[in-house]
Amino acid sequence: MSTSRFQFASSNLSKLLAIPKYVLSWLLALVVPRDRASWAVGSGVGVGEGTLALARHLLHERPGTQITWLVADEAESELAAAEGFTPVLRNGWRGYWATLRAGTLVVTHGLGDVNRFGVFGGTTVQLWHGAPLKRIHLDSPVTTAVRGPALIRGLLRRMYARGTQQVSLYVAGSVTAAERLRSAFRVAPGKVAVLGDARDDALAQQALRPELALAARDTVARILAERGAAPLADGERLVLYAPTWRDGDTDPAIPNQRDLRAVSSALAATGARLIIRSHPLGEGEYGEAVGERIHLLGSDLIRDITPVLGAFDSVITDFSSIAIDFSLLERPIVWFAPDLEEYTRTRGLYEALAVTVGTPIARDWGGACEALTGVLTEGSAAERESVRAARVLANRFHQHRDGMSAARVLAAVERLRLPSRELVRQGGVFFESFYGRQVSCNPLAIDTEIAARYPQLPRYWSVTSERQQVPAGAIPVLVGGRDWFAARQHSRMLVVNDWLRYGFKRAAGQTVLQTWHGTMLKHLALGRPNVSIRTRLAIRRESRRWSMLLSQNPHSTEQFRHSYAFNGEILETGYPRDDRLAFADLGGSRNPIAVATARHALGIPDGKSVLVYAPTWRDRGSSVVDELDVNALATELGDDWIVVARGHTRTHAFGGYLSVNPNVIDASTHPDINDVILAADLLVTDYSSLMFDAAVAGVPLAFFVPDLTEYRDRERGFTFDFERAAPGPLLASRGEVVTHALALAEHGVDAGWVRASSAAYAEWRARFTPHDDGHATPRVVDRLTELGALPSVHTGHDTSRG
Template sequence: MSTGRFQFASGNISKLLAIPKYMLSWLFALVVPRVAGTWAFGSGIGVGEGALALARELRDTRPDTEVQWLVADEAERRLAEQEGFTAITRRGWRGYWATLRAQTLVVTHGLGDVNRFGVFSGTVVQLWHGAPLKRIHLDSPVTTAVGGPALLRGVLRRMYASGTKQVALYVAGSVTAAERLRSAFRVAPGKVAVLGDPRDDALARQAAQPAAARAARDEVERLLEPQAGNPIAGAERLVLYAPTWRDGEADPAIPSETEIAALRAALETAGARLIIRSHPLGEGEYSAALGERIHLLGSDLARDITPLLGAFDVVVTDYSSLAVDFSLLGRPVCWFAPDLEEYTRTRGLYEALEVTAGAPIERSWSGVSGSLGELLDAGSVGHRESARAARALADRFHPHRDGRSAARVLAAIERLHLPAERLVNADGVFFESFYGRQVSCNPLALDREIAARFPALPRYWSVTNERQAVPEGATPLLVGGPEWFAARRLSRLLVVNDWLRFSFTRRSGQTVLQTWHGTMLKHLALGRPNVSLRTRLAIRRESRRWSLMLSQNGHSTEQFRASYAFDGEILETGYPRDDRLAVADIDGTLNPIVVASARQELGVPADASVLVYAPTWRDGGGTAIDALDVNSLATELGDDWIVIARGHTRTHEHGGYLRMHPRVIDASTHPDINDVILAADLVVTDYSSLMFDAAVAGVPLAFFVPDLANYRDRERGFTFDFEASAPGPLLRSREDLVTFAGELPREGDGERIPAEYRDAYASWRDRFTPHDDGGASARVVDRLLAIGALNADAQASR
């Protein structure tokens, strides 16, 4: 392990110069087989971090397995051998060969923790080294820092991206950490598993067992004894200062002589000692501070500080993930960030430090000195508030606190080597809506019908985040994970509403039902203008993956045939997702109980009028569409109105509608679009297929289309004469919309639609919703049974 001033820029130059070695190693890996059941471990700090906890779990529970540890020097070799591991020098032929032959490779910092040239085709497990608070990897500009032309930076980014593809499993301690790892490494959600952080297993035990925390304190006292002068008394409190690494730069918080004197005085008064722990990759000029009551616990004394955190009463840090580890103990954290603005600008944080801390942030050593007394006094308000903030931090980042994370990770790794048939039930049904971003639309409606008829049938739902709820009895599968791939490959029936990705091939006996997600106003696929040959080939390849399609009406059927060159069976049954809307419409009036329930789900006051704004996305767009300015609209509509904004699924990752107005609700990620429609007194869209669903429920429509000519003639174009048949006004200003909303009929059977649009509305429904009678789901499932796509006798087994 090196404690020198590593910097990304110099490390990146080395990566670029090594490109020929990478290429040769990749070719070599194609012909050298890996040995089943072999493991190689490494860590950027030496023999430590979560890799050590996992290696011990492997050693203790699978004693016949050899644990190989890739070491950097003789000191690491001795530590590895003391653990009973086989120590192999990381660099050189032996390290390369051990890495190349091992089936499973475990790292905590990067591929260089083992031999970076031998990782190709191995099962690489990245434990990382703490919950990301600062931006990491590709989320931070410093990661790919390198001098020279833009071409070099582009090559470097591709190398980093290629490196992330080598990793089979990233381990996260929490959902929040998992979301950040997925962003930083640009990997599919299923590549990241929330299993708990093995490096925190010892700390979790210290939190539950006072004797374990006391043992950590004894070990710290032993390590510090040579420099502590007088032995550390049992009553003395220990404060740890652990700043994060700053890309090789010195700690900007190195105290001055005046600050040292004030700090010593504060420690004397509190009966405490300050232990300084510089980041292993950084350097700090702390020599002037050392001595009376201030000591240095460097990596030469303790390579891994995390298992020793139970020794400390307070931790002082800036942006280090060590604060998240320490929060397991529920003890105070003093946040000290003198360079907060500069660090946020250059390195970046995933959220404002104030949000993470939940407590005051000190900006100088005088502030730290002034707060230590209270933080060390268990009876003080400051101590109680800081401890409360630490517990809140633990609640966010530590769902697993049983000290068994290493065991969970080991089990997950072993599942990576299982055949697909052991992961899922081949008689199951796989559902995916909008690439897994939502549990909604036609697939959800069909899930309900299938579950009601065949409750024992295994059902798998594609999701992109652990926070998504799936229907009762169904199994969520994260996109891109091994179980997700297994379910797609083996399930007897796939029900999807958008393209299949990841080079899917439909196997013999497998049925793929493409439900799509709306009647099309705008041109799709082959019908779009200026479609390239490459795209045309991709479209035809995609449609050949489908066994049959679902259509809401005759117009959709014609469009699917032309736009996707689909010559298979099309079920023109109406839309399952609109069954709920259809049964709610009773002779032109929506069931008031259903409306009240929908409004309650969305948080809408019972007596408010509701305008829903649901625009579609734009080709090449990178943001939610807000041509109306929903906050201004809410103001102009007045106190009687609530505005519900519903962004398209393809704009969710680019943000939503900021709720800066008390009468604006952002329902973009609300799981059921039907709630939004049923709650509405008026639905406003531009070119979204929501216009056809709203018509099923008989909700008034208006179209805000200031870019009508451009959209019609240049961007997408329409599949029919929209302007001639629109069942509501085509508006080009917010003022016109406010006027129209104010003139809407409010009560009376058949009076919801303004008189001048009733004929057009009726014609619209006749043309586009003729089958939407509430029975579409049943008709589709009947057909699936008839063709053998469902095994009614199947039993859930996994």
């Protein structure tokens, strides 16, 4: 059996019973001032983890800083005092008051590391206790586990969500970890910063300086000797076994006598000792495993194991983040998970364990011993492969490997306290496309022109991930972070293509250019059916934030006036994002160089015909739109065709298109939609505004609309007679799409033929793309300069002139 000092269900019950205390504490926090010079810190494991590394660095940099360590018992109190901190019991009145008064709060496991009732209004930093492999917090079903009616469970989820908003900064060691923290805590991307894991600073230094790793080995050897173990011999290996916590359930890997004999034999053969370290929150019955070469090293002996991981030659674990820490040393890791399927089903992993580890996973002690023997055999293939996998793991989960993460965290905390005007350069331009999910569309085209004309002008791009690339010279700002808010507030101009959020108010002298993101076929905003009073008020409030609107054509201008009740200036210039498409149109065909360049960017083999499928999103949809079934479509078209699938930005959260057929390419997140359009021999959509952009380049169009009546009459409705005006056939089955595509290929028709032979296509272009001549972008920037939104004198190249 295993025992547990913590279970989510009992903890959640106590949270619900404490609701009156939370309410009273929130009210008190409104009137009690905080002392910015004082810190209240804590950790779920006691005096350790990243909090200890940060607090030590703080005392080193600012001797005399008041640091109160919130402790659970007298033993922790003594450790905190020995470090120079003021220990206070976290659950008493003094702990509450110390938390309520401190300017900065630091935790590793949760708000309960300090006094959870005193956190309201504080600057709270969450140093998570390891890179998330298993699903955590709101991503894990066990987090909100509590018995009772749906109302109670819903209340508990809201309490957890409210708690996550009390944290000012979450710290991650890598972009991968940051993405998982954002998901688990349901916070804006800018609330999470990739600064490195402070808890790994000592270990990172051991990876850089071997003498420090030797010192860690001496520390472990001394502790073992004090417990009666024989002294370590020269060359003797140390192996750490560190299973993770199983939410209070029995640890399935506890060895029986047969297992112990196999372990002892493997240890003897490799000249090694096994050190067992059960998870601090769950203690397994490993007492009977102690032997000549097997020792226990519980949290009573070393409370925080991470700073001494350099003592070990190898680690055996299942799902523990200790493996991620240990990978910094680039030493062998043995993965041993006897309950892999059950654990994956009940707790959940962010990805299949096999994807994470990159090496075989042992399923019993026999397999673990075999793997251990292999990786401890110097020069063996097993050792080389395990070291390679550890290196890959380290590169993926440790963006910073210099042992200075605590310093970065402290600098980030200081930055949190700066006035917003000091976070950004004044008078710049802020760009956002699709709520920061892409660096694309009209804002990107306008950015290119502004950068050429005004190279010294600060340019800020809203992004949702560190993985996104912004234009050269631009500064990325993560959505919802302080820098993001500051850039919006202090830029002279904002260029956006969708709604502004988070209560934005346009400042005096500030220009907001709303470029929108396509000519509308379907109704939007006030034009939608059954719009509630609340939504109508929100729409009018939103349109008052804009200084001017960008329009592609007279139809859009009319719709914007009506749909957003907008009375400001509308720049009917054509779409900057379509300038490249216009230049690719040679009057009777598309520029073959432009087409080849686009296809190369998408990875399309030479000699293939290309069908692009680009459906729009659905108002109540919760999945990628694939009514056409792109894999079946590719099969029916045959090997001469490539199907490129492009999902709408609002469906990215639901995943992409699974490319079962090798002739399917998912281009949903490809950064430039113009590549997708120019690559197409035939573009198939339903109701997406891509139909207007594709017409700029003369790309053949077809419309897969089996739900035409439903969409037209019940979902959104159309702003004009689409069935009469459509510049291509309206198709209702995949078979019809295949027949149409093959007919085009068989007759060898090109874009020029389609345009010349179809009156509907010509009428469509005349009506919806009258200004798209390749010069829309300079026209927009010229007008912005005339209005004073941009400087009247510039030092860059004027791209509007030749």
